[in-house]
Amino acid sequence: MKKIEHICFIVPNYPTKNDPVYTFVRELICSIADSGIKCTVIAPQSITNFIIKRKRKRPYFWEDYNENNYKIDIYQPIHAPFLNFKLKGSNLAGMITQFTVVRTFNKINQSPDTLYAHFWHSGVVAGHIGNNYNLPVFIASGESKIWVEKLYSKKKILRSLESVRGVISVSRKNMLESTSLGLASRDKIKVIPNSVNNKVFYKMNxxxxxxxxxxxxxxxxxxxxxxxxxxxxxxxxxxxxxxxxxxxxxxxxxxxxxxxxxxxxxxxxxxxxxxxxxxxxxxxxxxxxxxxxxxxxxxxxxxxxxxxxxxxxxxxxxxxxxxxxxxxxxxxxxxxxxxxxxxxxxxxxxxxxxxxxxxxxxxxxxxxxxxxxxxxxxxxx
Missing domain, CATH: 3.40.50.2000 (Glycogen Phosphorylase B;)
Structure with missing residues (x-):
């Protein structure tokens, strides 16, 4: 098996102590970091979070550390998901998100060995980067309902997914949904259910x-x-x-x-x-x-x-x-x-x-x- 030294994760969000969103994303990345793999995260932050929801604006770049003190680089560029209308078959919000993530990826100092995207809509963006930089792409499908076609045209989806080497599906249900939508063939998908950090969640008296x-x-x-x-x-x-x-x-x-x-x-x-x-x-x-x-x-x-x-x-x-x-x-x-x-x-x-x-x-x-x-x-x- 080939060696992996650096993974770039493209995810919809990332948690902090004061904003515990997508905690499962951090748990996985922290565990992978424990294996000695460098982890970089691109998690666009929505402008609506701090304009409408009054959440604190996060820095563009910051560092997270897991419990074993492994460093995780976090990039959080601002994007505008409320621009919900179509332009040339794709949702404008999706196009802006892709532009934002690509621009941020270009600023990463050390080139990763692979891209790992959470959910199919992030996978389209990762696939676009993978095609341009000749990088292998992996996608984790864990959506309650796969909605990537609301953001991108079918043509763009299929073109972007050309560099996808494999898909991690959190359930057989997600696997079947992914194949029925023509996003991946069955032989590219491995079902690995979600998990728990047993050091955080455990039986007490x-x-x-x-x-x-x-x-x-x-x-x-x-x-x-x-x-x-x-x-x-x-x-x-x-x-x-x-x-x-x-x-x-x-x-x-x-x-x-x-x-x-x-x-x-x-x-x-x-x-x-x-x-x-x-x-x-x-x-x-x-x-x-x-x-x-x-x-x-x-x-x-x-x-x-x-x-x-x-x-x-x-x-x-x-x-x-x-x-x-x-x-x-x-x-x-x-x-x-x-x-x-x-x-x-x-x-x-x-x-x-x-x-x-x-x-x-x-x-x-x-x-x-x-x-x-x-x-x-x-x-x-």
Whole structure:
């Protein structure tokens, strides 16, 4: 296998302590950096973040360090994603993003050995660079729904993807969606589910976690982590909880759809490294989501030893089974409510599911995943 010394990642966003977005991107890059590979990240920052959302503008260039003190170079040029109209078959916002990323790539001092793009729309930009600089390109497909054709014409997509050597798909669902859209052939795709950093998310003593947070020991607590929107199902969970009076809840996240049911013990955003304590204080994790690539929040909950109630759709097939979860129709409020009540009433079943979640989460460790990805890159350079 060929040696890789430097990877340039092209990603939609990158997290900071005060803005924990795309934390899964950083976890992977930090793990790859631990192997001694130099990591450079190009993550365009939207002008709307600091004009409309009032987020702090980040520097164009800054350095991140993982827990083992490996340095990661971060470039964050400004782009304008709100220019949502077509020009010559492509979305103007996509064209501006490509121009911004290419210009930034030209300023990187050390040329990378390969490009690694998160999601197909970033992959088109990476492919354009790969074609011009004769660099191999790899793409990670983890979208809840692949929407690259909304940004670029079919002709541009296919031309840009000529330099793609391989695709990492987070689920069989994403693999099938990618092939059905003609973005890649099956022989170029490897399914490697998302993962968890078991040093950040792990099983704690529930009694101690509840004591730390001020929660009663005897309460039955349901945890939810995700955006407060229709797709994730925050209000569907709220309606299900209304049918289970006395059940307490934790809603970790933010968004436009704010749950207002009784017995909410916590609601709001948390720094990523604090979520583990709240998950450990819960009895079960419920996410009635309608679409995912492969849900990181579910894997994090499993690493904390929680039984899962989530969707019976195919995006969960690679991480959930009847040993660690109850899978439901996420639009069926009664089914959600009954599943919550069932686990509340059956501690033995909860305990068995919790143990199975822990076993599965150990398989889905970030170091195992990064090693598989790097091996795949080396094999296909």
């Amino acid at each position: 529930k009694r101690e976690a509840r004591k730390k947070l001020g929660f009663a020991e005897e309460d039955f607590i349901v945890a939810f982590t995700g955006s407060f929107n229709y797709r994730k199902g925050v209000l569907r969970l709220e309606e299900a909880l209304k049918k289970n009076p006395g059940v307490k809840s934790l809603f970790i996240g933010s968004g436009e759809l704010v749950p207002q049911c009784e017995n909410i013990l916590f609601q709001g955003k948390l720094p990523h490294n604090q979520v583990v304590t709240y998950l450990n204080a819960a009895d079960i994790f419920v996410l009635p989501t309608l679409a995912e690539g492969c849900c990181n929040a579910i894997i994090e909950a499993m690493a904390c030893g929680l039984p899962i109630i989530s969707s019976n759709l195919s995006f969960n097939d690679d991480i959930l089974d009847d040993q660690n979860s109850i899978r439901v129709d996420s639009k069926n409020i009664d089914e959600l409510a009954k599943s919550i009540q069932y686990l509340k009433d059956n501690k033995d079943i909860r305990d068995r599911m919790a143990a199975s979640s822990l076993v599965k989460a150990k398989e889905l460790d970030i170091q195992n995943r990064s090693r598989k990805i790097v091996d795949f890159l080396r094999e296909n350079l």
